[in-house]
Amino acid sequence: MTTTEPGLVGTKLPLDALSSVPKTDAPQKPKDYTSDQEVRWCPGCGDYVILATIRALLPKLGLKRENITFISGIGCSSRFPYYLETYGMHSIHGRAPAIATGLATTRPDQSVWVVTGDGDAMSIGGNHLIHTLRRNVNMNVLMFNNRIYGLTKGQYSPTSETGKVTKSSPMGSLDHPFNTLSLALGAQGTFVARALDSDRKGLTEVLEAAARHRGTSFVEIMQDCPIFNDGSFDLLRKEDAADHLIPVRHGEKIIFGDEGQHCVVRRGFSLAVAATADVDEADIVVHDAHTDDxxxxxxxxxxxxxxxxxxxxxxxRQVARDTYDDLARGQVEHAKEIATSDLQALLDGSSTWTVE
Incomplete structure (x- = not known):
């Protein structure tokens, strides 16, 4: 993976996002990442599980705590930075990716994380999110999706299902919800993933891969809001949840169900779910997260x-592409190399104007 912009020196870009972040020699534990702030979410909120998962993951990365920064916008999820013993910023509504872009560009020694919600990221912050993904800035965007506005007391959000009855849609929402993964892919995201809060193992695997991905990692985390949208994801937690959850791993056939009775096959230009017993094994799709297409x-x-x-x-999806921040720093260095220190030469040069 090399830079290809005209005028830039073709330098090798490390694929591991953590290669430029200082490491610690001392062993770490989850309690090292636990701040002295009281965690203030509603009982039963899925945010607790996500917080515990992050606290358990960070010691495994082996980074110095002063080289990790969590930036949030506005919403229940955006209290996250207070509860971690790292650097952090509680920013403004929908603008966390913009602020994180500035940090990632100026401080390559930082592991930068954005914590946002479905309303914060996909409504007022939608523009910032898609351009961050398009630019491929080196950061991790964690979008907590409870399909409701929780902090402002239960209005429908950009991910709420059609017909959702809320305080702002008493006769049912008329909006068609975003397909969050398609949105991220359409913005040319290089790392797009989804996890369920109650699946600690799957969530940890996705988050660790996201942390090491060089570029923008977009991870949707489906989580419950027990106050304003209780049971929104119950179908994925009940006894027959395995019939509805399609976990994918790169290089493995997409087979799911308690006994592997379901699979994914190609149907024209699309994919479809079929009974494993009814198809040839060769027709079962093998997941390829690394294809450029x-x-x-x-x-x-x-x-x-x-x-x-x-x-x-x-x-x-997980593919390699040049990052905005790497290219920006390279462009600055190139400008320094070709710049002249002769002020008079600059004044006498071709880039002058006569004001009459």
């Missing part, structure tokens, strides 16, 4: 439906 990833994302009949989890 986004068509397959889009087809996989479109298997997920708003009624949760089928929900794909895991790393949908």
């Amino acid at each position: 986004p068509t397959y990833a889009h087809a996989l994302a479109n298997l997920s439906s708003q009624d949760l009949e089928y929900t794909v989890t895991g790393i949908i």
Whole structure:
């Protein structure tokens, strides 16, 4: 992976996002990342599980705590920076990716994380999110999706299902919800993944891969809001949840169900769910998260439906592409190399104007 912009020296870019972040020699534990702030979420909120998972993951990365920064916007999820013993910033509504872009560009020694919600990221912050993904800035965007506005007391959000009855839609929402994975893929995201808060193992695997991905990692975490949208993801937690969850792993056939009775096959330009017993084994799709062609990833994302009949989890796409911050720093260095220190030469040069 090399830079290709005209005028830039072709330097090798490390694929591991943590290669430039200082490491610690001292062993760490989850309690080292626990701040002295009281955690203030509603009882039963999925945010507790996500916080515990992050606290358990960070010691495994082996980074110095002063080289980790969590930046949030506005919402229940945005209290996250207070509860971690790292650097952090509680910023403004929807603008966390913009602030994180500045930090990632100026401080390559930082592991930068954005914590946001479905309303914060996909409504007022939608513009910032898609351009961060398009630019491929070196950061991790964790979007907590409870399909409701929780902090402002229960209005429908950009991910709420059609017909959702809320305080702001008493007769049912008329909006068609975003397919979050398709949105991220359409913005040319290089790392797009989804996890369920109650699946600690799957969530940890996705988060660790995201932390090491060089570029923008987008991880949707489906989590429950027990006060304003209780049971939103119950279909994915009940006894027959395995019939609805489609976990994917790169290089493995997409087979799911308690006994592997379901699988994913190709149907024209799309993908479809079929009974494993009814298809040839060779027709079962092998998940390829590393293909440059986004068509397959889009087809996989479109298997997920708003009624949760089928929900794909895991790393949908993970590809390498030059990052905005690496290119920006390279451009600055190149400008320094060709710049002249002769002020008079600059004044007498061709880039002058006569004001009459």
